[in-house]
Amino acid sequence: MTHLTIKxxxxxxxxxxxxxxRVLNNHPDVSExxxxxxxxxxxxxxxxxxxxxxxxxxxxxxxxxxxVRGIANPFFTRIIKTIERAIYSAGYSMSLHQxxxxxxxxxxxxxxxxxxxxxxxxxxGGRFNYAPAxxxxxxxxxxxxxxxxxxxxxxxxxxxxxxxxxxxxxxxAVRLLLERGHRxxxxxxxxxxxxxxxxxxxxxxxxxxxxAGVPFEAALIECAGSFExxxxxxxxxxxxxxxxxxxxxxxxxAMAMAAMKSLADEGKRVPEDCSVIAxxxxxxxxxxxxxxxxxxxxxxxxxxxxxRILEGLLQGDGKNxxxxxxxxxxxxxxxxxxx
Amino acid sequence: MTHLTIKxxxxxxxxxxxxxxRVLNNHPDVSExxxxxxxxxxxxxxxxxxxxxxxxxxxxxxxxxxxVRGIANPFFTRIIKTIERAIYSAGYSMSLHQxxxxxxxxxxxxxxxxxxxxxxxxxxGGRFNYAPAxxxxxxxxxxxxxxxxxxxxxxxxxxxxxxxxxxxxxxxAVRLLLERGHRxxxxxxxxxxxxxxxxxxxxxxxxxxxxAGVPFEAALIECAGSFExxxxxxxxxxxxxxxxxxxxxxxxxAMAMAAMKSLADEGKRVPEDCSVIAxxxxxxxxxxxxxxxxxxxxxxxxxxxxxRILEGLLQGDGKNxxxxxxxxxxxxxxxxxxx
Numbered sequence: 001m002t003h004l005t006i007k008x009x010x011x012x013x014x015x016x017x018x019x020x021x022r023v024l025n026n027h028p029d030v031s032e033x034x035x036x037x038x039x040x041x042x043x044x045x046x047x048x049x050x051x052x053x054x055x056x057x058x059x060x061x062x063x064x065x066x067x068v069r070g071i072a073n074p075f076f077t078r079i080i081k082t083i084e085r086a087i088y089s090a091g092y093s094m095s096l097h098q099x100x101x102x103x104x105x106x107x108x109x110x111x112x113x114x115x116x117x118x119x120x121x122x123x124x125g126g127r128f129n130y131a132p133a134x135x136x137x138x139x140x141x142x143x144x145x146x147x148x149x150x151x152x153x154x155x156x157x158x159x160x161x162x163x164x165x166x167x168x169x170x171x172x173a174v175r176l177l178l179e180r181g182h183r184x185x186x187x188x189x190x191x192x193x194x195x196x197x198x199x200x201x202x203x204x205x206x207x208x209x210x211x212a213g214v215p216f217e218a219a220l221i222e223c224a225g226s227f228e229x230x231x232x233x234x235x236x237x238x239x240x241x242x243x244x245x246x247x248x249x250x251x252x253x254a255m256a257m258a259a260m261k262s263l264a265d266e267g268k269r270v271p272e273d274c275s276v277i278a279x280x281x282x283x284x285x286x287x288x289x290x291x292x293x294x295x296x297x298x299x300x301x302x303x304x305x306x307x308r309i310l311e312g313l314l315q316g317d318g319k320n321x322x323x324x325x326x327x328x329x330x331x332x333x334x335x336x337x338x339x
Numbered sequence: 340m341t342h343l344t345i346k347x348x349x350x351x352x353x354x355x356x357x358x359x360x361r362v363l364n365n366h367p368d369v370s371e372x373x374x375x376x377x378x379x380x381x382x383x384x385x386x387x388x389x390x391x392x393x394x395x396x397x398x399x400x401x402x403x404x405x406x407v408r409g410i411a412n413p414f415f416t417r418i419i420k421t422i423e424r425a426i427y428s429a430g431y432s433m434s435l436h437q438x439x440x441x442x443x444x445x446x447x448x449x450x451x452x453x454x455x456x457x458x459x460x461x462x463x464g465g466r467f468n469y470a471p472a473x474x475x476x477x478x479x480x481x482x483x484x485x486x487x488x489x490x491x492x493x494x495x496x497x498x499x500x501x502x503x504x505x506x507x508x509x510x511x512a513v514r515l516l517l518e519r520g521h522r523x524x525x526x527x528x529x530x531x532x533x534x535x536x537x538x539x540x541x542x543x544x545x546x547x548x549x550x551a552g553v554p555f556e557a558a559l560i561e562c563a564g565s566f567e568x569x570x571x572x573x574x575x576x577x578x579x580x581x582x583x584x585x586x587x588x589x590x591x592x593a594m595a596m597a598a599m600k601s602l603a604d605e606g607k608r609v610p611e612d613c614s615v616i617a618x619x620x621x622x623x624x625x626x627x628x629x630x631x632x633x634x635x636x637x638x639x640x641x642x643x644x645x646x647r648i649l650e651g652l653l654q655g656d657g658k659n660x661x662x663x664x665x666x667x668x669x670x671x672x673x674x675x676x677x678x
Contacts, residue, residue, distance in 0.1 A: 074413060080437065096435050098419065229626050254623075261626040284593075284623045287568050287600040 006062070006091045013041035017091040062091070062119060064310065065112050068098045069105045069125040073227075074254065075280055075299065076124055079145065082303035083122060090311045092119065106130070110137040120310045123147075129195040130154050141313040141320070143306045146297075148322060151195035157320050160313070162305045165324045166197055166279075169295050170204025172327070173277045174249050176293075178212045181339035182247035182275060185209070186220045186239055188259055189251050190227055201251040201279065219243045229258035236262035246274060246338060253280035253294055260288065260334065271336035281330050291332030298325050345401070345430045352380035356430035401430070401458060403649065404451050407437045408444045408464040412566070413593065414619055414636065415463055418484065421642035422461060429650045431458065445469070449476040459649045462486075468534040469493050480652040480659070482645045485636075487661060490534035496659050499652070501644045504663045505536055505618075508634050509543025512616045513588050515632075515668070517551045520678035521586035521614060524548070525559045525578050527598055528590050529566055540590040540618065558582045568597035575601035585613060585677060592619035595631055599673070610675035620669050630671030637664050 006024070010017045015034050022030045023038040064087050068076055080096070087094040095116055099108050105126045112118060121142040129151040135142075135158070144161040177185050187205045190198035202221075209216055219242055224235040232255035236248070240262065248263075250256035256278035260270050268274050270290055278285070281296025305323055312318015345363070349356045354373050361369045362377040403426050407415055419435070426433040434455055438447050444465045451457060460481040468490040474481075474497070483500040516524050526544045529537035541560075548555055558581055563574040571594035575587070579601065587602075589595035595617035599609050607613050609629055617624070620635025644662055651657020 074416075077413075081439075084437070096437060098423070098435060100420075229622055233626065257623065258626050261628060261630075264628045283568055284596065287572065287597050288627050289600060289603045291600075 009038060009041050010091075013037045018089045021088050021091055062093050063095050063116050064092045064120045064122065064307075065095045065097060065109060065116070065118050066122045066124060067105045067109050067112070067126075068096065069103070069123070070100075070227075073125060074282055074284070075297065076146075078299040079124060079303045082300045083124075083145075083307060086304055086307035090307060092311075092314075106134050106138065109142070113138065113140060119314055122306050122310065127195065128152065128197070128200075130159075132158070135159065141310060143310050145302060145306045147197065148324070150200060156322060160306075160309045160320045160322065162302050162309070162323045162325065164279075164297055164302075164327055166200035167204040167207070168324075169279050169327050170201035170249070170251070171208045172204075172329075173279055173295055174205050174208035175212070176329070177247045177249065177275060177277055177335065178208060178214070180275070180335060180337040183214055184217075184220065184243075184245040185214075185247045185249055186222065186243070186245040187249050187251075188222055188224060188232060188235055188239065188255055191223050191225060192221070198251055205249055217243075220245060224255060227252055227255065229254050232256075232258035233262050235259075237266065240266050240268070247335070248274060248276045250276065250278040253278045253282040253285045253292060256292055256294070256334075257285055257288055260290075260292070271334050275335040275338075277335055279327065281327070286330070286332070290334050293332040293335040294330050295327035296330045297327055301325060348377060348380055349430075352376040357428045360427050360430050401432050402434050402455050403431045403459045403461065403646075404434045404436060404448060404455065404457050405461045405463060406444045406448050406451070406465075407435070408442070408462070409439075409566075412464060413621055413623070414485075414638065417638040418463060418642045421639045422463075422484075422646060425643055425646035429646060431650075431653075445473050445477065448481070452477065452479060458653055461645050461649065466534070467491065467536070467539075469498075471497070474498065480649060482649050484641060484645045486536065487663070489539060495661060499645075499648045499659045499661065501641050501648070501662045501664065503618075503636055503641075503666055505539035506543040506546070507663075508618050508666050509540035509588070509590070510547045511543075511666070511668075512618055512634055513544050513547035514551070516586045516588065516614060516616055516674065517547060517553070519614070519674060519676040522553055523556075523559065523582075523584040523586070524553075525561065525582070525584040525587045526590075527561055527563060527571060527574055527578065527587060527594055529594075530562050530564060531560070537590055544588055556582075559584060563594060566591055566594065568593050571595075571597035572601050574598075576605065579605050579607070586674070587613060587615045589615065589617040592617045592621040592624045592631060592633055595633070595673075596624055596627055599627065599629075599631070610673050614674040614677075616674055618666065620666070625669070625671070629673050632671040632674040633669050634666035635669045636666055640664060 006020050009020045019034050020038050023035050084094050105123055109121050118140050120140050122145055124145045128147055130149050131153045146163050148161040148163045189202045222235045222239040224231040236259035250259050256276050260276055263270055263274050270276055277293050279295045281294050285292035345356055345359050349359045354376055358373050359377050362374050423433050444462050448460050457479050459479050461484055463484045467486055469488050470492045481498055485502050487500040487502045528541045561574045561578040563570040575598035589598050595615050599615055602609055602613050609615055616632050618634045620633050624631035
């Protein structure tokens with residue numbers, strides 16, 4: 001059976017790839033004229049203008065895989081949504097693969113690559129320490145989304161990444177607490193010393209204290225052992241039993257929300273008795289009481305940038321690149337100035 | 340190239356399909372002996388015991404698709420995790436497809452079915468009103484997860500479903516408020532009169548009031564227009580500007596959390612000035628202050644039941660069935676007795 005690509009249809013109908021994509025995906029924002037042109041082309045070449053045509057025109061070799069590690073991460077939901085839309089608009093199809101946080105995203109990607117003859121891969125979340133041998137089995141371009149493989153040993157021009165600078169953003173969050181007069185600032189992290197986002201954000205915390213001349217105190221650090229709210233809640237409780245502090249930096253919004261609950265259960269008011277700040281900018285922490293002050297990751301922009309880089313690589317006019325995006329301070333009511 | 344199925348390997352190695360699956364997926368809970376047997380068989384038949392073997396043994400025709408509608412629904416994350424594990428344990432592979440809440444899950448499923456020669460489909464979220472013509476294009480068994488196609492016209496033995504009885508559970512939630520002395524009970528719903536989960540839960544609200552002899556009052560109903568927290572927040576604010584009430588029933592946890600924020604912003608304390616109850620049992624509402632009293636859906640059990648039904652259908656020893664599961668009351672601190 002003849003396979004028309006989305007590009008063929010664009011050419012024959014005198015429209016663009018993204019217009020054809022929108023028509024085939026039933027997007028509302030297509031002019032009636034363009035829709036008619038696309039439909040006419042499809043009919044003319046013998047394809048019915050419905051989902052089976054759509055099935056035929058998107059060939060398997062137009063597939064970009066999105067491999068999501070850490071299915072429970074609510075931050076990823078927003079990113080996936082935007083990535084999906086951008087992939088379709090660029091004329092590709094998307095194959096989504098969610099893996100547990102202990103599984104190996106590279107193995108999954110290599111398997112999927114063989115099965116589906118992928119064009120490219122976007123890793124959403126992953127290990128921070130790939131070595132060249134690890135990625136040798138991948139034969140298509142890939143973009144690391146939300147991490148920059150900081151602890152790894154890959155050649156910088158052999159892959160792409162779009163992320164925030166975790167260390168710098170943690171530094172910003174803690175500096176904000178320092179600027180508002182806090183000196184005893186606790187840190188709620190996942191684990192110390194790992195090759196992870198937790199370590200990077202922890203390093204930012206330490207750098208901010210150091211630059212402000214505030215001595216580091218080990219008693220103010222507590223490891224939750226995971227990013228789960230349940231574990232973060234218990235870690236925050238241990239922290240309060242052990243020492244006093246006027247502010248808490250949590251490495252993620254979800255952990256901060258659990259910590260605020262722990263503070264409330266211990267009879268402390270946020271922010272009067274303890275200020276709380278985090279990084280992520282989830283929707284839910286905009287609706288808790290008090291709302292969380294947090295550095296919001298630009299989810300949509302990161303998603304679009306990943307697809308843009310991959311599209312450039314696939315079309316031959318782009319090259320691997322590494323983009324750090326900045327967070328935006330979303331001021332809630334969880335931080336008090338005590339100056 | 341020869342394709343060994345997972346069943347072949349189980350047979351040749353004298354183990355079970357689920358053992359082979361666990362070995363291939365690197366699950367920890369496999370005895371060393373069983374692992375050695377499986378590995379030996381794989382090597383004997385010329386396959387290397389790594390992911391490329393795994394790739395070969397899981398044939399495309401062993402694929403079960405999970406089509407998720409409403410990617411932003413945090414309740415689905417837990418369900419997907421369990422479904423995925425159960426599908427692999429049963430010796431099948433899973434293909435995950437997320438679609439927007441306005442897209443048609445049946446079309447997506449039909450496309451995927453053709454592309455991947457599916458064995459079966461699990462719909463996670465979907466329209467409540469399928470007609471026989473709508474599903475005619477599906478040629479494999481399917482299970483509706485979290486909805487029972489209540490407003491549809493399908494023969495009951497032509498499909499399966501696993502859900503909670505939304506009307507009955509809403510009835511339970513509102514009856515709890517009535518039993519604790521509330522009479523002016525507001526309802527925060529998505530939309531009135533649609534063929535949706537919102538309508539079923541709204542009917543449960545009305546039935547509970549009616550059975551308790553509490554006259555219905557239209558001013559106490561507010562439609563958010565969506566399930567989004569942003570819209571729920573605004574709807575809760577409109578409700579408070581219009582009328583007085585001592586308790587609020589929200590049709591979902593996320594909407595309840597947004598409503599609690601709106602109550603706080605209007606200077607009302609939960610539960611002293613207004614009690615709040617909902618249905619879902621999300622993790623986040625267990626960490627907000629106050630914690631939400633809610634009817635928790637048995638996510639894991641629902642997921643396992645879907646796969647169990649589908650597995651029975653595929654093995655030929657099961658038949659289509661419809662299972663209603665019960666929620667569990669998760670008592671938070673958001674409901675006050677005013678008797």
